[in-house]
Amino acid sequence: MNRAEVCARIDQAVQGIANEIEEFGRQIIRVKTENPPGDNYRQCAELIGKKLKEFGYQVEYVTVPEERLQELAPHGQGLERVSVIGRYSGKQSHPVLHFSGHMDVVPAGEGWSVDPYAGIVKDGRLYGRGASDQKSGIIASTFVSEVVKTAGFRLQGTLEQSATPDEETGGVAGVGYLVEQGYIKKGKTDYCVITECLDVDQICIGHRGTLWLTIETEGKKCHGSMPEVGINALDKMVEFIHVLNTELKPEVAKRTTTLPVVPPACRKNTLVATVIHAGTKVNTVPDKCVAELDRRIIPPETAASALAEIEAVCARLQAKDPDFRYKLQPTLAVDPTLVPDDTAVAKAFMASGEQVLGRSPKFVLSPGMDDQRYVVKQGGIEQCIVYGPGPLALAHQNDEYVELADILTAVKIMALAAMELLGYEEI
Numbered sequence: 001m002n003r004a005e006v007c008a009r010i011d012q013a014v015q016g017i018a019n020e021i022e023e024f025g026r027q028i029i030r031v032k033t034e035n036p037p038g039d040n041y042r043q044c045a046e047l048i049g050k051k052l053k054e055f056g057y058q059v060e061y062v063t064v065p066e067e068r069l070q071e072l073a074p075h076g077q078g079l080e081r082v083s084v085i086g087r088y089s090g091k092q093s094h095p096v097l098h099f100s101g102h103m104d105v106v107p108a109g110e111g112w113s114v115d116p117y118a119g120i121v122k123d124g125r126l127y128g129r130g131a132s133d134q135k136s137g138i139i140a141s142t143f144v145s146e147v148v149k150t151a152g153f154r155l156q157g158t159l160e161q162s163a164t165p166d167e168e169t170g171g172v173a174g175v176g177y178l179v180e181q182g183y184i185k186k187g188k189t190d191y192c193v194i195t196e197c198l199d200v201d202q203i204c205i206g207h208r209g210t211l212w213l214t215i216e217t218e219g220k221k222c223h224g225s226m227p228e229v230g231i232n233a234l235d236k237m238v239e240f241i242h243v244l245n246t247e248l249k250p251e252v253a254k255r256t257t258t259l260p261v262v263p264p265a266c267r268k269n270t271l272v273a274t275v276i277h278a279g280t281k282v283n284t285v286p287d288k289c290v291a292e293l294d295r296r297i298i299p300p301e302t303a304a305s306a307l308a309e310i311e312a313v314c315a316r317l318q319a320k321d322p323d324f325r326y327k328l329q330p331t332l333a334v335d336p337t338l339v340p341d342d343t344a345v346a347k348a349f350m351a352s353g354e355q356v357l358g359r360s361p362k363f364v365l366s367p368g369m370d371d372q373r374y375v376v377k378q379g380g381i382e383q384c385i386v387y388g389p390g391p392l393a394l395a396h397q398n399d400e401y402v403e404l405a406d407i408l409t410a411v412k413i414m415a416l417a418a419m420e421l422l423g424y425e426e427i
Contacts, residue, residue: 003355013148014147016150017143017150018404021411026121026126028135029118029126029127029135030128032129033165034105041079045084045163055146058089059086060086064177081165083174083177084162085160086161088159090156091154093157099414101194103163103165104165105168108129116400126402132391136406140411141193148415148424153419153425153427155419159418170332175375178374193345193387193417194370194384200409200413203363205339205363206337206365207365208366209301209306209336210296210297210332211293211296212295214329215292217326219287220287222285230285231285237276237291239317255268259298261366262366269301270294270296272294273292275291276292277291293310296368297336302336303334335377337373339385349417352416391403391406
């Protein structure tokens with residue numbers, strides 16, 4: 001049977017269960033898994049696990065021990081961190097292809113024209129928080145084995161699925177924990193696909209690095225009517241941010257890359273202050289001001305080199321002004337991740353994409369970090385790409401949605417790639 005005939009049967013199978021795919025999507029959108037703090041993880045994991053069991057997977061729930069919650073999920077208010085893993089065994093134990101997506105979403109916020117947790121379908125679009133980022137990827141990968149079976153084929157290798165928490169706050173208690181515990185590792189896992197939203201016609205081979213920092217400036221509290229007897233910590237922070245914006249920020253932005261980071265405007269280093277807190281009352285000069293910074297990093301720079309530049313700014317300010325007292329604390333430091341575009345998994349998705357789309361997908365890098373780094377750097381698996389159907393431009397936006405047609409397209413591409421990587425036979 002030639003590839004075109006196989007593709008036609010996969011297409012027919014997807015169309016035959018399109019309504020079931022849509023309904024499953026509506027169901028998991030309705031589970032409000034906002035992070036922080038990390039609500040309803042078990043409910044969502046069990047919903048996914050139930051579907052995987054229905055499709056013949058062996059299902060396991062992996063829970064972070066309570067004594068490690070503060071370490072791995074410090075902003076999680078002690079709430080449970082649970083992942084679901086499914087294993088669909090073929091005729092052979094290897095090769096193993098592992099799909100992994102995160103079930104947590106950022107808070108919906110205000111300003112939506114639809115209920116973000118109603119699972120509304122309108123004009124061919126599934127709306128809701130997480131519809132794009134990135135429950136769409138979980139929806140698509142969950143149906144891969146069922147589509148292959150419905151099309152009349154049997155996978156020879158082993159297909160795995162995981163849905164994890166906490167990617168939106170760093171992923172340490174999600175994919176990071178699965179890698180640490182050996183669920184995903186070199187020698188056990190041959191290929192891995194992170195189903196993050198990078199658009200249905202793009203294959204992601206890496207991401208920019210990330211450095212998150214908290215800086216606290218210290219002053220001396222006094223009455224607002226007598227500011228000269230105190231030291232205004234907010235003024236010190238304003239001075240610091242001014243130097244960042246006028247000196248360091250333009251300098252780091254000059255450093256660009258030819259790597260295909262999307263959108264093209266992100267093919268450079270970035271630095272932005274995103275959070276600031278100071279003061280307790282209008283007539284009291286604050287003795288403390290806290291700000292948070294977001295620094296994105298392109299290769300060959302590292303999180304350590306980016307931190308050193310910000311430390312140098314603080315040192316210069318302190319040398320000029322003895323009253324500039326500060327504490328600088330990195331809260332997340334992730335180096336850029338990049339894998340080759342000629343691995344077997346990358347080639348399989350490229351070929352499958354060409355077959356389904358009628359054109360070649362683009363290789364890209366993500367502007368933000370994702371769980372790929374754990375698989376590549378800690379798990380030692382170079383055969384790891386990112387592929388998912390959600391539109392990247394709608395991640396974290398109001399009225400977030402995914403085209404249902406894109407989910408179906410992604411299922412087809414994932415199924416054909418799985419068949420190529422794992423081998424298959426007619427039933």
